[in-house]
Amino acid sequence: MTQVTELGYLTLGVSDIEAWKTFAAQVLGLEVVASDDPAKCFLRMDYWHHRITLVQDPSDDLLVTGLRVAGQDEFRAMADNLEAAGVAVRIGSEAEAEARHVLEVLMIQDPNGYAVELFHGPHMQFDKPFYPGRRMHGPFKTGGGGLGHVMQNQTAGFEKVYAFYRLLGMRGGVEYKLNLPGVPQPVPLMFLHCNERQHTFAFSGPGEKRINHMMFEVENMADVGLAHDLVIRSGLPVIIQPGSHANDQMFSFYFKNPSGFMNEIGWGGRSALAQSEYYHGDAFGHAPVPGTMKGFMVPA
Ligand SMILES: [Fe+2]
Structure with missing residues (x-):
């Protein structure tokens, strides 16, 4: 059975992105990475380009959960399985995948109407070891x-x-x-x-x-x-x-x-x-x- 393999990323809508950057770095110990857009930034916790995207948004809530599948074969099989089960599937564009730093992404909604994205191929940065926002005794377990x-x-x-x-x-x-x-x-x-x-x-x-x-x-x-x-x-x-x-x-x-x-x-x-x-x-x-x-x- 084709299955998701991990919770790869989250997108959070936050009303005060500056407060969140300070909180993420100084309290959680995450690495804050700027984007081209001042209303958006990334949080790192390991070699992944990011694990969390913060978007300036009044909801102060979870916007997207990103679940990984192993590769392109599983990605296509999952899209087919979901459509056969009556789930509306939208395959993301190349630009949408690039914005998420993944090879391919598709968008679905769970029964609560919550946005779920399935993806494969996250952008790994083995040349950029995780640099915590404050002192830590050890790494995050991912x-x-x-x-x-x-x-x-x-x-x-x-x-x-x-x-x-x-x-x-x-x-x-x-x-x-x-x-x-x-x-x-x-x-x-x-x-x-x-x-x-x-x-x-x-x-x-x-x-x-x-x-x-x-x-x-x-x-x-x-x-x-x-x-x-x-x-x-x-x-x-x-x-x-x-x-x-x-x-x-x-x-x-x-x-x-x-x-x-x-x-x-x-x-x-x-x-x-x-x-x-x-x-x-x-x-x-x-x-x-x-x-x-x-x-x-x-x-x-
Ligand atoms: Fe818990």
């Missing part, structure tokens, strides 16, 4: 697991969302029936993977934005601690205290970025399992900071 993971809010329903992403070769299911303080019913959360990363996408219920959070993994636990210190020092709100998830067993914490959604920095995640499991809560920690969760996983 490689075969892609840039990290993204949790998206959704309204189409888990069944429809799952069926769509199955077409792309992702698999998984509901892993959490999360017990949250003050919420009477467990909150179901769905997780999908396409490589060794335990999950590449997670889906929550409806939310104020398309995105709930994005996660980057670091190879040295000290970088989680350093990021936590820098978040506190910068005055950004911590939303979920350090702890370990039951599913990916990532040691991580969550904080609010300049666009009002969350970033998670994690370390030590385990790989995707061959068999399904579910959980009511995390292994330890991850207590929500009181008064900060409204509009995220807690119904507003």
